[in-house]
Amino acid sequence: MMKQATASQIRVVTLKINDRDVTAREDETILQVARENGIRIPSLCYVEGLSVWGACRLCMVEFAGDHRLVAACSTRAAEGMEVLTHTDRLRRYRRMIVELLFAERNHVCAVCVSNGRCELQNLATECGVDHVRVPYRTAVYHVDASHDWFRVDHNRCVLCTRCVRVCDEIEGAHTWDLMGRGMNCQVITDLHKPWGESKSCTGCGKCVQLCPTGALVRHGTSAGEMERDADFLPYLSRMRHAE
Amino acid sequence: MSRTIAIEPVTRIEGHARITLELDDDGQVADARFHLTQFRGFEKFCEGRPYREMPALTARTCGICPVSHLMASAKACDELLSVRIPEVAMELRRLMNLAQLTQSHALSFFHLSSPDLLLGWDCPPAERNVFGVMFRHPQLAREGIRLRQIGQTIIEMLGGKKVHPTWVVPGGVSEPLTEEKRDRMLELVAEGLDIARRTYEFYKDDVVPKFKSEARHFGNFPTMFLSLVSRKGALEHYDGCLRIKDSSGRIVEDMVPTSEYAAIIGEAVEPFSYMKFPYYKPRGYPNGIYRVGPLARLNNCDTCGTPFADVALAEFRTLQASKPVASSFHYHYARLVEIIFALESMERLLNDPSILNTFVRARARSNCLEGVGIAEAPRGTLIHHYKINDDGLMTWMNLIIATGHNNLAMNRGIKQVAQKYVQSDKLQEGMLNRVEALIRCYDPCLSCASHAFGHMPLQIELRNAHGKLLDVVSRS
Numbered sequence: 001m002m003k004q005a006t007a008s009q010i011r012v013v014t015l016k017i018n019d020r021d022v023t024a025r026e027d028e029t030i031l032q033v034a035r036e037n038g039i040r041i042p043s044l045c046y047v048e049g050l051s052v053w054g055a056c057r058l059c060m061v062e063f064a065g066d067h068r069l070v071a072a073c074s075t076r077a078a079e080g081m082e083v084l085t086h087t088d089r090l091r092r093y094r095r096m097i098v099e100l101l102f103a104e105r106n107h108v109c110a111v112c113v114s115n116g117r118c119e120l121q122n123l124a125t126e127c128g129v130d131h132v133r134v135p136y137r138t139a140v141y142h143v144d145a146s147h148d149w150f151r152v153d154h155n156r157c158v159l160c161t162r163c164v165r166v167c168d169e170i171e172g173a174h175t176w177d178l179m180g181r182g183m184n185c186q187v188i189t190d191l192h193k194p195w196g197e198s199k200s201c202t203g204c205g206k207c208v209q210l211c212p213t214g215a216l217v218r219h220g221t222s223a224g225e226m227e228r229d230a231d232f233l234p235y236l237s238r239m240r241h242a243e
Numbered sequence: 244m245s246r247t248i249a250i251e252p253v254t255r256i257e258g259h260a261r262i263t264l265e266l267d268d269d270g271q272v273a274d275a276r277f278h279l280t281q282f283r284g285f286e287k288f289c290e291g292r293p294y295r296e297m298p299a300l301t302a303r304t305c306g307i308c309p310v311s312h313l314m315a316s317a318k319a320c321d322e323l324l325s326v327r328i329p330e331v332a333m334e335l336r337r338l339m340n341l342a343q344l345t346q347s348h349a350l351s352f353f354h355l356s357s358p359d360l361l362l363g364w365d366c367p368p369a370e371r372n373v374f375g376v377m378f379r380h381p382q383l384a385r386e387g388i389r390l391r392q393i394g395q396t397i398i399e400m401l402g403g404k405k406v407h408p409t410w411v412v413p414g415g416v417s418e419p420l421t422e423e424k425r426d427r428m429l430e431l432v433a434e435g436l437d438i439a440r441r442t443y444e445f446y447k448d449d450v451v452p453k454f455k456s457e458a459r460h461f462g463n464f465p466t467m468f469l470s471l472v473s474r475k476g477a478l479e480h481y482d483g484c485l486r487i488k489d490s491s492g493r494i495v496e497d498m499v500p501t502s503e504y505a506a507i508i509g510e511a512v513e514p515f516s517y518m519k520f521p522y523y524k525p526r527g528y529p530n531g532i533y534r535v536g537p538l539a540r541l542n543n544c545d546t547c548g549t550p551f552a553d554v555a556l557a558e559f560r561t562l563q564a565s566k567p568v569a570s571s572f573h574y575h576y577a578r579l580v581e582i583i584f585a586l587e588s589m590e591r592l593l594n595d596p597s598i599l600n601t602f603v604r605a606r607a608r609s610n611c612l613e614g615v616g617i618a619e620a621p622r623g624t625l626i627h628h629y630k631i632n633d634d635g636l637m638t639w640m641n642l643i644i645a646t647g648h649n650n651l652a653m654n655r656g657i658k659q660v661a662q663k664y665v666q667s668d669k670l671q672e673g674m675l676n677r678v679e680a681l682i683r684c685y686d687p688c689l690s691c692a693s694h695a696f697g698h699m700p701l702q703i704e705l706r707n708a709h710g711k712l713l714d715v716v717s718r719s
Contacts, residue, residue, distance in 0.1 A: 219635070221295065223296065225409075
């Protein structure tokens with residue numbers, strides 16, 4: 001989690017987002033400032049209350065007069081910044097990122113338990129993904145349904161690591177982690193044991209509530225029935241990180 | 244010199260298929276084959292998936308009758324859960340299945356087959372479609388479209404979507420019926436029943452008498468008939484047991500529990516088609532030929548159980564001296580009787596106040612590793628058979644689709660109609676259309692929602708025994 005300054009050290013900075021003057025605390029990220037001001041920047045791996053991961057690259061923004069792209073979730077606001085969130089280039093890149101996510105694994109929305117409640121599906125709509133222009137990998141991924149209450153379907157995982165972070169930072173169990181690199185990367189439980197055999201998993205279900213797609217779901221759900229509720233997170237996060 | 248005539252693709256059916264007619268040295272039809280030219284692989288790619296996905300996943304087999312797959316699949320999943328689902332959930336599922344029957348039968352009769360029946364075999368193909376029917380019989384066309392809309396609207400009101408609703412789930416349904424929707428459905432059903440009765444009278448009095456020759460030669464041969472019947476022997480589409488009657492009307496199998504279907508039904512394969520050839524096991528292949536669908540259901544049941552449908556059933560049974568009714572041409576008649584039955588049954592279900600009960604879903608996890616679900620789809624008996632592992636993931640699946648049961652009968656029917664109407668010295672629209680029309684009697688649903696009538700080219704090829712192209716007739 002990005003460390004916040006103590007109250008006595010706070011400085012306020014002014015910057016522009018999409019030509020609009022905004023003020024922010026200097027320890028806030030561009031994404032936080034944008035959200036506070038009602039400016040929507042797409043994101044997938046970022047969740048308020050967890051550490052910043054910066055993996056999905058959907059929240060990339062650019063600065064006026066500067067060709068560099070930065071991730072809004074991991075870049076702090078600074079005095080005089082002129083941030084652009086929806087240039088043609090950014091729209092193009094975001095659409096391609098979402099298309100690549102769809103092509104990498106097997107996201108079959110029509111029969112998915114998260115159909116209609118899926119953040120990836122919503123992003124596809126937001127970014128104008130009406131079709132995927134790269135070939136699907138159609139690689140075989142398995143489903144681990146060994147846990148008493150939950151199952152993980154690696155076909156639907158986008159490697160956002162929300163499950164890894166919430167399990168480690170909020171629940172304190174660190175059941176989830178990553179294995180492998182690149183396209184062979186996947187989330188695992190307890191050094192790659194079946195979830196149902198995990199000794200560290202407390203069965204709290206926080207990972208399931210935070211999963212943005214149909215990868216982590218409750219048993220007993222059918223197509224389109226997976227409802228999630230992440231309201232617990234801001235409160236628990238404050239309690240965990242209270243000094 | 245022996246030759247082969249190929250009709251490809253067959254039009255105004257759901258899916259893609261090809262017919263080949265093999266002529267002998269004298270130019271007479273020696274054999275006929277119905278080829279399903281698509282491979283889909285549902286049974287394979289469902290392996291490894293959670294069984295709870297099966298209703299939604301297997302429903303993707305078809306966009307015309309997804310509800311039928313939902314029913315069979317949900318029933319198979321109920322067996323995996325080993326629960327008795329709430330009574331109202333069963334009635335609500337039954338309601339949706341009857342709405343599906345109405346819309347699908349309306350599609351088959353009005354949109355796909357009425358051009359043949361009302362415009363004539365020799366009518367130019369450009370006119371012989373539902374638009375031609377609209378031009379010549381505007382009221383009938385309008386009412387047919389409305390009837391299908393009524394079925395679709397009721398499905399949508401129950402499940403949220405006309406096509407591929409996900410409301411039917413293992414253990415019951417996901418939402419109860421509201422009073423407001425019930426009242427609206429009752430209005431729709433009353434309107435639909437008026438249309439259905441009017442159409443039935445018109446068909447019985449004005450259409451049937453004109454097609455005596457077709458009734459004699461369109462798949463008119465002795466076979467057995469397979470269908471579900473209720474435990475009292477009445478017409479049934481959602482639940483019940485299997486019954487098989489032979490061509491003389493003798494019941495050869497009765498009250499067979501659905502879980503024991505494999506004891507009486509075997510599946511053969513032939514190299515010329517991706518569709519399997521189910522047969523009645525005790526009589527072997529291919530002697531165990533049987534038919535399913537509206538004709539079989541009306542032949543098998545003792546009664547419909549609703550007032551007007553029972554009158555229509557009695558009239559249906561006078562169509563042929565033989566019992567059961569053997570001509571596949573009378574599938575159309577049976578379809579109209581079933582539409583009346585469906586609407587009358589829906590009215591009865593909706594008028595029962597318990598249909599509004601709110602406990603609509605039993606919750607459980609898998610308590611059994613194998614389940615069979617059988618429902619009557621518009622086209623016939625639909626079988627879903629699942630096996631799962633301890634974690635609830637599918638390890639094996641067998642689907643016997645309604646159209647598949649009729650495969651042997653369709654092949655034999657094509658041969659019969661071709662022998663009567665096709666001569667090799669000239670290829671005429673009318674005679675080839677009769678061959679296609681025979682297939683339409685069965686209303687085959689060959690794949691998912693790819694019925695493109697009026698736009699698909701029809702090509703007939705004459706080939707000699709060595710495959711050399713001798714003649715081609717095509718339309719676009």
